[in-house]
Amino acid sequence: MTQAVDFFTADTEPYYLPLADEVEIFRAAYSARLPVLLKGPTGCGKTRFVEHMTWRLYRETANQLDVPLVTVSCHEDLTATDMVGRYLLKGDETVWADGPLTRAVRTGAICYLDEIVEARKDTTVLIHSLTDHRRILPIDKTGELVAAHPEFLLVISYNPGYQSVLKDLKPSTRQRFVSLEFDYPEVELEAKIIAHEAGIDEDIAGRLAVIGERVRNLKQHGFEEGVSTRLLIYTGDLISAGIDPRRAAQVAIVTAISDDRTVQQAVADIVDVILP
Amino acid sequence: MVNLAACEDTLALFTEGIAGRYLHIKATAEFANNRQLAYHSDRAGQGADALFLPEEIDAPDHHCYRVLVLEQIGLRECGTFSFRMERGLAEISELAARYEVPKGATPRTGDFFLLFSAFSQPSLATDLFNLFEKARVQAHLLRTYPGINRHMQRYHEHLLETAELHYDPLSFGHRSLWGDNEIPPEWQSLETALLQLQGPDQTVYDSVRALCQLYDQVAEAYVFDTLTAYPSPEESVPDWLNREQRIDEWDEKLEELDDQVMMADMIHAEDLEAERGETSEAAIRDAEVDIKMLMDERDTLKRRIDMEKSSVQHALGPDRSAARSYRYDEWDYLQRRYLTHWCRVYEESLLGTDEEDIDGLNNAIRHFQSIVQKQLEQIRPTGLQRISRVQDGDELDLNAIIEARQDIRAGQSPSERFYSRKERMHRDVCAIFLVDLSASTDDPVEPAEPKDWSDYDEDAADNMRDPWYAALTSDEEEPVVERKIIDIQREAMVVMASALDALGDSYGIYGFSGYGKDCVEVFVAKEPQEGFSQRTLQSIAAMKPKRSTRMGPAIRHSTHKLMQSGHAMKVLMVISDGFPQDSDYGPERGNHTYGVEDTAKAIKEAQQKGVETFCITVDRSGQDYLKQMCPDSRYLVIEEMEDLPDQLTKVYAALTGR
Numbered sequence: 035m036t037q038a039v040d041f042f043t044a045d046t047e048p049y050y051l052p053l054a055d056e057v058e059i060f061r062a063a064y065s066a067r068l069p070v071l072l073k074g075p076t077g078c079g080k081t082r083f084v085e086h087m088t089w090r091l092y093r094e095t096a097n098q099l100d101v102p103l104v105t106v107s108c109h110e111d112l113t114a115t116d117m118v119g120r121y122l123l124k125g126d127e128t129v130w131a132d133g134p135l136t137r138a139v140r141t142g143a144i145c146y147l148d149e150i151v152e153a154r155k156d157t158t159v160l161i162h163s164l165t166d167h168r169r170i171l172p173i174d175k176t177g178e179l180v181a182a183h184p185e186f187l188l189v190i191s192y193n194p195g196y197q198s199v200l201k202d203l204k205p206s207t208r209q210r211f212v213s214l215e216f217d218y219p220e221v222e223l224e225a226k227i228i229a230h231e232a233g234i235d236e237d238i239a240g241r242l243a244v245i246g247e248r249v250r251n252l253k254q255h256g257f258e259e260g261v262s263t264r265l266l267i268y269t270g271d272l273i274s275a276g277i278d279p280r281r282a283a284q285v286a287i288v289t290a291i292s293d294d295r296t297v298q299q300a301v302a303d304i305v306d307v308i309l310p
Numbered sequence: 311m312v313n314l315a316a317c318e319d320t321l322a323l324f325t326e327g328i329a330g331r332y333l334h335i336k337a338t339a340e341f342a343n344n345r346q347l348a349y350h351s352d353r354a355g356q357g358a359d360a361l362f363l364p365e366e367i368d369a370p371d372h373h374c375y376r377v378l379v380l381e382q383i384g385l386r387e388c389g390t391f392s393f394r395m396e397r398g399l400a401e402i403s404e405l406a407a408r409y410e411v412p413k414g415a416t417p418r419t420g421d422f423f424l425l426f427s428a429f430s431q432p433s434l435a436t437d438l439f440n441l442f443e444k445a446r447v448q449a450h451l452l453r454t455y456p457g458i459n460r461h462m463q464r465y466h467e468h469l470l471e472t473a474e475l476h477y478d479p480l481s482f483g484h485r486s487l488w489g490d491n492e493i494p495p496e497w498q499s500l501e502t503a504l505l506q507l508q509g510p511d512q513t514v515y516d517s518v519r520a521l522c523q524l525y526d527q528v529a530e531a532y533v534f535d536t537l538t539a540y541p542s543p544e545e546s547v548p549d550w551l552n553r554e555q556r557i558d559e560w561d562e563k564l565e566e567l568d569d570q571v572m573m574a575d576m577i578h579a580e581d582l583e584a585e586r587g588e589t590s591e592a593a594i595r596d597a598e599v600d601i602k603m604l605m606d607e608r609d610t611l612k613r614r615i616d617m618e619k620s621s622v623q624h625a626l627g628p629d630r631s632a633a634r635s636y637r638y639d640e641w642d643y644l645q646r647r648y649l650t651h652w653c654r655v656y657e658e659s660l661l662g663t664d665e666e667d668i669d670g671l672n673n674a675i676r677h678f679q680s681i682v683q684k685q686l687e688q689i690r691p692t693g694l695q696r697i698s699r700v701q702d703g704d705e706l707d708l709n710a711i712i713e714a715r716q717d718i719r720a721g722q723s724p725s726e727r728f729y730s731r732k733e734r735m736h737r738d739v740c741a742i743f744l745v746d747l748s749a750s751t752d753d754p755v756e757p758a759e760p761k762d763w764s765d766y767d768e769d770a771a772d773n774m775r776d777p778w779y780a781a782l783t784s785d786e787e788e789p790v791v792e793r794k795i796i797d798i799q800r801e802a803m804v805v806m807a808s809a810l811d812a813l814g815d816s817y818g819i820y821g822f823s824g825y826g827k828d829c830v831e832v833f834v835a836k837e838p839q840e841g842f843s844q845r846t847l848q849s850i851a852a853m854k855p856k857r858s859t860r861m862g863p864a865i866r867h868s869t870h871k872l873m874q875s876g877h878a879m880k881v882l883m884v885i886s887d888g889f890p891q892d893s894d895y896g897p898e899r900g901n902h903t904y905g906v907e908d909t910a911k912a913i914k915e916a917q918q919k920g921v922e923t924f925c926i927t928v929d930r931s932g933q934d935y936l937k938q939m940c941p942d943s944r945y946l947v948i949e950e951m952e953d954l955p956d957q958l959t960k961v962y963a964a965l966t967g968r
Contacts, residue, residue, distance in 0.1 A: 111731075113704045113731070113732075114704070115703075115704035115705075116704075120704070121706060123706070123711070123714070123728065128706070248327045248328055248330070249327055251326055251327045251328075251329075251330045251331075252323055252326055252327045294874075296319045296320050296323065297323060299320040300320045300321075300322075300323030300324045300327065301323075301327070303320060303324045303376060304324055304327045304328060305457075306457045307328070307376065307380065307455040307456075307457040307458045307461075308455055308456075308457055309456070309457045310456040310457065
């Protein structure tokens with residue numbers, strides 16, 4: 035199987051620091067069952083936001099699921115079959131197995147399709163019927179029309195930064211969603227996030243946030259995106275595990291964002307002057 | 311000794327990251343266009359869009375270049391160039407006491423000029439001020455970029471060891487900043503001032519205050535020789551940078567004035583209407599006078615801004631902040647060696663405006679579409695293909711399943727590959743079209759071709775019989791316009807662009823020109839990763855004849871970009887109208903061998919890197935030099951200019967279709 039699916043179970047609250055009114059908007063969209071589109075660069079907190087919102091929302095509903103959030107990370111070989119389900123060969127017979135999307139539609143989970151434009155075009159057909167008033171999922175292989183559970187919500191994300199024009203979302207798809215834009219947080223907020231997530235002191239977290247800010251000035255040079263908040267947190271994690279800050283930045287930032295030697299050296303130089 | 315050339319690529323990225331905007335990293339020797347400015351070629355400096363660094367420094371390692379870069383960025387971060395004389399006079403009583411408006415000062419006179427004219431020896435005051443600013447900036451850098459500390463220390467220790475020992479206060483000041491503790495007791499006051507300026511909240515005005523306080527004492531230590539006079543501050547770079555920043559402030563003020571004039575106008579109009587009876591004639595007249603004054607003030611300021619902008623540009627050189635620049639080697643065939651980092655290539659986006667005439671280009675696309683597509687169809691991939699017997703897919707492969715069942719029945723373990731899936735067959739081609747934009751492309755095409763497209767090509771005749779085309783050609787009676795080489799180049803480019811877009815290859819369209827080795831220009835009409843859009847058409851329409859044809863660096867730059875694109879197949883097509891030439895392309899201007907040899911070398915380098923090259927020229931005498939420049943069967947001389955789009959497609963199909 036090539037599909038990349040992970041399930042989220044809502045035990046503890048996922049940390050999320052709101053940057054604007056996105057929490058209120060999402061809540062309102064959920065109560066009206068409006069599908070949501072999250073736009074933003076990689077590692078800026080889109081997935082974490084969905085997890086956080088799922089955690090909040092599912093504490094308030096009666097529908098207590100084991101798996102309230104189904105995340106499908108889309109890639110270019112992901113077909114509609116991977117999401118809906120397929121026939122598997124089991125002993126002497128073929129049996130139908132639901133895909134992650136079908137499961138979410140049936141149980142009423144939130145289904146989060148990460149980097150949707152990466153997936154093949156046939157997946158958009160599924161999205162269309164699920165996101166308008168019909169709220170149904172047609173399964174052509176079994177001839178079934180699955181009506182969505184009342185609690186079901188579709189959330190998709192995409193990254194307008196590096197996806198080529200060819201892979202842009204069609205307006206007919208885009209216009210079915212409430213769109214929330216995400217970006218990397220300001221230096222002060224990002225420092226706070228890093229300090230919390232990695233458990234390091236504010237000073238070094240602040241330095242890491244400044245590194246993030248400066249390295250992002252370099253995007254479009256061999257790496258499509260600047261260094262993400264996620265990478266900065268990784269660096270913080272390594273530091274709190276006792277690794278020397280420069281070495282931590284070397285492995286988590288410098289070598290992670292580009293393969294180009296010149297760019298790597300430049301990023302290493304920036305890291306070098308900002309860290310104490 | 312460390313060399314700038316060895317680390318300038320990294321340094322440019324480092325600078326962009328730290329400063330948040332692109333700055334050209336130039337060697338101080340490239341300060342050629344600013345000859346009228348006083349400049350120390352052994353020191354770092356900056357212009358509006360560039361940092362100047364010595365080509366070579368006597369330093370322990372190349373990290374010292376980063377120290378120099380940060381010092382320059384630090385000057386901006388610390389607001390050195392935002393010094394305003396007005397505020398200085400208001401805040402610093404010592405300055406007000408010694409200042410007199412110099413003769414001939416106008417509102418456009420630079421603030422630094424005004425400041426230093428308050429001292430008996432302006433040049434000494436400048437040096438002292440620079441020393442203070444250096445102290446302030448250095449402390450700021452150590453606070454903001456603590457990691458630079460160790461590199462700075464090592465560099466400073468090196469400077470202390472190697473610098474000649476002078477017994478004058480300025481040298482002592484510098485030595486103190488480098489960490490020398492042995493400052494003679496009589497200059498303790500200077501050291502104290504330097505230490506104080508290293509505090510966190512010090513501004514440029516604190517430096518000026520320190521200058522006023524210590525200048526007389528310092529000046530006593532020097533004997534002034536009129537022969538070794540310092541250059542006039544009118545020629546100093548910081549003064550111009552200061553004036554450049556002042557323009558922004560004036561622009562803001564101009565906006566304010568504009569708003570005020572508008573407000574006053576509105577109020578006045580209301581007054582006239584609503585209170586005609588109540589307001590006295592005199593009040594109305596007063597209001598009119600006010601408005602008149604405001605408008606006068608605004609117009610004066612506007613004129614001043616325009617004048618200042620042009621003088622700043624004249625002094626600091628044309629603004630190239632929108633461009634990026636790279637240096638490339640050049641092959642000198644006379645000495646049979648590379649001149650390292652010889653040419654500077656500026657890469658700039660061509661931004662077409664809405665006014666560009668793109669109708670002609672659209673017509674060209676429509677006209678050539680069928681012909682071109684017929685040729686490209688041969689290399690068109692088949693699209694989606696169903697691949698059977700794979701481990702994972704969207705459908706079960708019936709044949710494979712039957713076999714698997716047979717295997718199971720026969721007691722053997724079956725193959726696991728019983729799915730089938732659709733796969734897209736794609737080409738991985740990146741092409742760059744490099745179009746000559748030299749001045750000669752402005753020449754008309756000879757002999758004049760029939761302007762009517764309908765009888766242009768026999769192959770196209772089929773399409774032309776189409777009633778729709780017939781209507782198109784008969785209705786439009788085009789006036790006879792002289793067509794130029796550049797027109798046909800542009801048409802060929804849009805035709806290629808639309809055709810390649812349909813084919814799905816990535817392709818870039820660059821124009822090149824320039825003047826001299828320090829100013830080769832590459833204009834980007836379309837980058838390979840961009841899609842084809844209205845904007846592409848506008849950018850292509852914006853390709854205009856410029857200056858010379860220095861082909862070597864343009865080819866090297868395109869090759870560099872192709873290598874970065876990471877595609878499997880890389881194609882570079884050069885479209886020119888004559889031999890390579892430039893003002894300093896070779897020892898003699900009339901002799902083109904040097905240019906041809908360098909271009910040949912550049913093409914060979916590209917080939918060695920795995921780039922397929924092809925040169926097309928519309929110069930009928932091109933056979934001679936193209937034979938020298940290009941590998942066999944990798945060039946084409948086009949006899950009839952109008953054939954260009956057609957030929958270009960043929961060549962492209964042949965090159966990439968294999």
